[in-house]
Amino acid sequence: MPESNIHRGDDELGGCQEHSYYHNVFGMLMARSTFEGMKLANENKRPFVLTRAGFIGSQKYAATWTGDNVSNWEHLHMSISMVLQLGLSGQPFSGPDIGGFVGNATPKLFGRWMGVGAMFPFCRGHSEKASFDHEPWSFGDECEEVCRRALKRRYRLIPHLYTLFYDAHIMGTPVMTPTFFADPTNPSLRTIENSFLLGPLLVYARFCSLYFQINH
The missing domain is CATH 3.20.20.80 (Glycosidases)
Structure with missing residues (x-):
């Protein structure tokens, strides 16, 4: 995706920004949604999520492999x-x-x-x-x-x-x-x-x- 591509993100995430701003945030939010979805499916089990992409805060939701x-x-x-x-x-x-x-x-x-x-x-x-x-x-x-x-x-x-x-x-x-x-x-x-x-x-x-x- 071109770095100049525009994403119209929610205001709390940064609003309207170029792709470079959101590229790794997307990976983190995918990990977060997976983690939270697994918790909703079974609150008695601790989720294990593995991601290749992430951003600041990703460690709260997923482990990482180096690609x-x-x-x-x-x-x-x-x-x-x-x-x-x-x-x-x-x-x-x-x-x-x-x-x-x-x-x-x-x-x-x-x-x-x-x-x-x-x-x-x-x-x-x-x-x-x-x-x-x-x-x-x-x-x-x-x-x-x-x-x-x-x-x-x-x-x-x-x-x-x-x-x-x-x-x-x-x-x-x-x-x-x-x-x-x-x-x-x-x-x-x-x-x-x-x-x-x-x-x-x-x-x-x-x-x-x-x-x-x-x-x-």
């Missing part, structure tokens, strides 16, 4: 920065399509991506219809075992992750934070793109292996 990524090492590396930036922008519940949405992952790429992705706030494998099967068991026994260990690690950390989500709800702290949160006075930590924190837990991804340690 149609590609099955390559560059997009695996980029996924860490994207989730960190979403967290700093107010969306604590986010994650990429593990293994990549477009194209075909290799067993090594998929296993490494699952190792990192299992530590993201939102953890999901997802791929386009035209790609090869992207289930862990589709890549052979070795990759399946790597994915099994990664997911078991996530399940062991579920109480810890729930605590981080509670903190995000109460204080606004991202679930997954940049490494410089460990020492904001150290400028060198602000250039690191292959590690992150889950509370006191440091996750360091070398993309040839994955390391975990408690940061004291």
Whole structure:
């Protein structure tokens, strides 16, 4: 849609504005209407809504995935920065399509991506219809075992992750934070793109292996 397209929005939303003003607001309002509709349908259940588009306030209504990524090492590396930036922008519940949405992952790429992705706030494998099967068991026994260990690690950390989500709800702290949160006075930590924190837990991804340690 052209940026010059005019939307005649309600006064409370901003009134008559160009498309660029409303582009992401539309995604947020779709998530909000879905959330509220699910609540009306069953007040006894908590809705889970997942969106690819959003705006300020979207985190109240939906989790976010980072969009149609590609099955390559560059997009695996980029996924860490994207989730960190979403967290700093107010969306604590986010994650990429593990293994990549477009194209075909290799067993090594998929296993490494699952190792990192299992530590993201939102953890999901997802791929386009035209790609090869992207289930862990589709890549052979070795990759399946790597994915099994990664997911078991996530399940062991579920109480810890729930605590981080509670903190995000109460204080606004991202679930997954940049490494410089460990020492904001150290400028060198602000250039690191292959590690992150889950509370006191440091996750360091070398993309040839994955390391975990408690940061004291």
